[in-house]
Amino acid sequence: MKPADAKPPHMDHDTFRSLGHQAIDWIADYWQRLAERPVAPPVEPGSIRAQLPTAPPECGEDFPVLLSDLERIVLPGLLHWQHPRFFGYFPANASGPAVLAELLSAGLGIQGMNWNTSPACTEIEQQMLDWFVHLLGLPEHLRGGGVIQDTASSALLVALLTALHQASAGRTRDHGTGECGYRVYLTAETHSAARKAAVITGLGLRAMCEVATDADGAMDAVDLERHLRADRAAGLTPLMVVATRGTTSHLSFDPLEDIGPVCRRHGVWLHVDAAYAGVAAVCDELRWVNDGVRYADSYCTNPHKWLLTNFDCDLLWVAHPEVLVSALSVLPEYLRNSASESGRVTDYRHWQVPLGRRFRALKLWSVLHWYGAEGLRAHIRTGVRHAQLFADLVGADDRFTLVTPPALGLVTFRQTGTDEENRNLLQAINTEGTTFLTHSEKNGTFFLRFAAGGTLTEDHHVREAWRAVQNAIPRAQHLAGGSADALAE
Structure with a gap:
């Protein structure tokens, strides 16, 4: 027999209410x-x-x-991704409205795989994706073709599966890819998710065809045309071109206005990955990030990077959603229902790899409720301004050079000297702890990346980060001299 004061098996409502206040207080104190x-x-x-x-x-x-x-x-x-002096990778925004909506979603505990399993979950998501067609200035034909994925990696995988289904006239559903000779075109700057998607789908890395880039790292449309013609002549099947609007390394922008017509002539699926940069198009002056998207068969961008919506939340649009549904639809008897059979509803389980799905649209709606379009624009513009501020500080110090001009919220720079000296500098900065940066390479040259856009970042944090870079120089020199202990002192 349990003692009289034993805890009940589940948390009662009053206890949940009290402890919930403590949890919210804890998060607020943390921030x-x-x-x-x-x-x-x-x-x-x-x-x-x-x-x-x-x-x-x-x-x-x-x-x-x-x-x-x-x-x-x-x-x-x-590693505190919400820290106001976190400038590594790309932003991973969290905000009060998004976190509260995530809590509400968890409390509701619904399963949104079909329309009938939670109609509001589906219809709010449909409306959010249509709102973002307007907010980002996307082509009108994408209305009704949007779905929330977890990440841009999943969006790319879904797009590749759909392209396979279309190119094979549905044969891959029953027989897989086999020795089919499909080809996927990308550049050295394309996100690694493309290669991983090829592995997952069974195409394998052998299907990858690397297209040349220009001096800025953007895909060369003439070289793409050459590869497409050569592969068709060799009996291979061009399947998909993965174009990027804002590459991870240093924000190269593949020229969709040149690539799109090439894809149309050859009947090749064009997937556009704008995971980081795409949301910047909420600002009229930055609409250029989505130039040429009208050619895309699929397009994705991540509010969970730079648009105040906590991870995970990727927005994917497909120009022909019926092909996506045909590619991924599997219907067991226990999921049949009259609403689905009426043809009047969307069942988002057909638009993704897993069956189950969370109410991600709620946090997107909460962010839009709280900030409005103007608030989102202000956040993007602040990130752009912070990047320019940091770039100006770099440019005023003759010990450093900008690798590429500042683009959106990203600054790429390096100390004048060897790659090893720059590696030591990055280690010294991050070991000191007040600022966090990451790195990449361009044409084999190592450089540092400063990615602005944090929810809590203010002007003085940018200046403090620059002081941390400058102050790390002597510590990096100690490291080069073999005194690893100097960095820990």
Whole structure:
């Protein structure tokens, strides 16, 4: 028999309400004090796991114990992506409205795989995607063809599966790809998700055809045409061109106005990946990021990068959704229902790889409710301004050079000197802890990346980041001299 004061098996409503307030307070306090923390954790591999018990608890513990463990174990072991001086990779925005909506979605606990399993989940998502056609200035024919994926990687995979289905007249549904000789065209700057999608679909890396780029890293449409003609002459089947509007390394923009007509002439699916840059088109002066999208068979962008909507939330549009549905539709008896059979509803399970799906549209709607279009534009413009501020600081120091002109929220730069000196500089910056940057290479030359756009970032954080770069120079020189301990002092 349980003791009289034993906890009930489930958290009651009053307890949930009380502890929920504590959790929200904890998040608010975390954000408020985040600038005081080091951005990157000074931890060794395995050190976090070593602090956890070797066996799970036999009896339940109170929720405040978890909050205590968060403070003691988890926070010291995090790279703080919401830190106002986190300038690595690309932004991974979180915001109050998005987080609250994520909580509401979790509390609702619905499963939105079919229209009938939660009609509002589907119809709100449809409306959000149509709203964004307007907000981003996308071609009107994409209305009704939008769906939320988790990431741009999944969007690319779905697009590739759809292109395979179309090119094979449906044969790949029953027989797979086999020794089919399909080809996928990309550049050295294309995101690695394209190669991974080829592996997942069974095409394999052998299907990849790398197209030449110009001096800025943008796809060469003339070289693309050459490859397409040569592959057809060799009996291969051109399947998809993956074009990028804003590559990860240094924001190259593949010229869709040149690539699109080539794809049309050859009947090749054109997928446009604008994961980072696409959302910038909420600003009229930045609509150029989506120039040429009218040629796209599929297009995606990520509000979870730079549009105040926490991870994960990718927006994918396809020009012909009926082909996507035909490619991915599998209908067991237990999912049959009258609404689906009426043909009047959208069942989004046919638009993605997994069956189940979360109510991601709720957080997108919450962000739009709170900020409105003007608030989103202001956030993008602040990121662009912060990048220009940092670029101006780099340009005023003759010890540094800009690798490429600042583009949107990204600045690429390096210290005058060798690649090794720049590697040491990056390590010194990140080890010091007040600022976090990442790196890439262009034409074999190592450089540092400063990606603005954080939700909490203000002008003074940008200037502090530049001071951290300057102050890291002598520490990097110590590292070059073999004094690794100097970086930890």
